[in-house]
Amino acid sequence: MQRSVPFFNYPSLFKQEEDKFVEIFRDIGRRGAYIAQKELADFEVELAKFAGAKYAIGVADGTDAIIIALKAAGVGPGDEVIVASHTMVATASSVAFVGGTPVPVDCGPDHMMDPTSAAKAVTKKTKAIMPTQLNGRTCNMDAIGKIVADNNLILLEDAAQALGSKFKGRDAGTFGVAGTISFYPAKTLGCFGDGGAILSNDEAVNREMRLLRDHGRDESGEVVRWGLNSRLDNFQAAILLHKLKTYPQVIARRRKIASIYQELLGGLTQLQLPPAPDSDERHFDIYQNYEIEAEKRNDLKKFLAENGIGTLIQWGGKAVHQWKGLGFKVSLPYTEKMFERCLMLPLNMSMSDDEVAYVAEKIRSFYSAFQRSLPK
Numbered sequence: 001m002q003r004s005v006p007f008f009n010y011p012s013l014f015k016q017e018e019d020k021f022v023e024i025f026r027d028i029g030r031r032g033a034y035i036a037q038k039e040l041a042d043f044e045v046e047l048a049k050f051a052g053a054k055y056a057i058g059v060a061d062g063t064d065a066i067i068i069a070l071k072a073a074g075v076g077p078g079d080e081v082i083v084a085s086h087t088m089v090a091t092a093s094s095v096a097f098v099g100g101t102p103v104p105v106d107c108g109p110d111h112m113m114d115p116t117s118a119a120k121a122v123t124k125k126t127k128a129i130m131p132t133q134l135n136g137r138t139c140n141m142d143a144i145g146k147i148v149a150d151n152n153l154i155l156l157e158d159a160a161q162a163l164g165s166k167f168k169g170r171d172a173g174t175f176g177v178a179g180t181i182s183f184y185p186a187k188t189l190g191c192f193g194d195g196g197a198i199l200s201n202d203e204a205v206n207r208e209m210r211l212l213r214d215h216g217r218d219e220s221g222e223v224v225r226w227g228l229n230s231r232l233d234n235f236q237a238a239i240l241l242h243k244l245k246t247y248p249q250v251i252a253r254r255r256k257i258a259s260i261y262q263e264l265l266g267g268l269t270q271l272q273l274p275p276a277p278d279s280d281e282r283h284f285d286i287y288q289n290y291e292i293e294a295e296k297r298n299d300l301k302k303f304l305a306e307n308g309i310g311t312l313i314q315w316g317g318k319a320v321h322q323w324k325g326l327g328f329k330v331s332l333p334y335t336e337k338m339f340e341r342c343l344m345l346p347l348n349m350s351m352s353d354d355e356v357a358y359v360a361e362k363i364r365s366f367y368s369a370f371q372r373s374l375p376k
């Protein structure tokens with residue numbers, strides 16, 4: 001039977017709890033509580049608690065979060081910042097926007113920043129390293145932390161995709177000076193527009209970031225430095241405050257879907273799957289994405305589309321250093337090879353177990369038909 005399994009179902013984000021969301025909107029509207037109200041303050045407290053961070057602040061989006069964090073950490077002109085090339089362009093562009101130079105490095109088989117490649121990229125100008133906690137997984141932070149310590153660097157994390165993900169029991173976004181989160185609708189904790197946050201354990205950096213996101217104004221309204229307007233809307237904060245309550249169940253469900261994929265696809269030699277949910281006790285992954293590597297990737301993608309299954313190649317099919325217009329000259333072999341093979345399968349909260357099984361079944365039939373067509 002032909003089914004339709006979209007890569008992501010945007011309307012269902014709203015329809016899942018439509019009455020509750022309308023009630024929240026009505027409440028905010030009737031009070032006129034649009035900007036920097038109680039819901040934002042409450043959400044910041046709950047978010048910090050959830051992630052085990054001392055502080056959290058809501059900002060306009062995940063990209064502003066990185067820019068503000070870099071600025072507060074003192075990154076500026078002349079500074080190099082090591083980033084993974086397999087990341088959203090926002091990680092690197094934020095470095096450029098504060099006047100620094102992003103230095104993209106390679107990834108490894110789990111698609112995370114490769115510590116060996118990162119260590120090789122350190123120069124006299126390196127000021128910071130900012131790994132991306134990609135696809136809902138946290139990097140090996142022991143290995144990254146060693147590079148930081150050996151070279152006296154600042155550690156920041158782009159944890160846009162990793163709220164609730166852990167390495168050795170510690171949450172993504174809490175390892176360094178600051179860690180940034182995105183609430184883009186398709187993120188694991190998504191709002192109804194743009195939204196972001198910054199986690200921190202450093203009081204001075206947190207204070208600086210609070211000033212930067214609100215025109216450089218302190219609590220009394222005194223303008224003490226140049227700043228931006230990058231506040232998380234109170235409506236989005238109210239939605240997120242509500243959704244955070246059931247977020248642990250969201251994580252559990254995402255891990256369940258990943259384990260079904262693992263069970264049904266783990267035997268296929270043509271695929272390389274992401275690490276399974278309990279394959280390494282140091283890592284707790286939340287599966288923002290289920291990014292596989294696949295033989296005959298383009299044919300597989302087409303075949304799945306013909307069978308009603310939506311898939312996606314991350315970042316429009318290129319790593320940061322591969323966009324000609326950005327002027328990078330570096331070559332990163334694993335990342336480049338990976339981008340010819342990578343594909344994200346649907347993994348979202350509107351999928352049933354049946355639909356996960358349907359996706360797996362179609363992938364299996366693609367490869368068995370392909371095997372049969374090979375000359376004996």
Ligand SMILES: *Cc1c(COP(=O)(O)O)cnc(C)c1O
Pocket residue numbers: 061062063064087088090091132158160161181182183184194195196
């Ligand atoms: C989504 C994302 C961002 C940007 O977040 P926005 O809220 O869309 O600005 C940055 N980095 C990574 C890795 C992301 O996935």
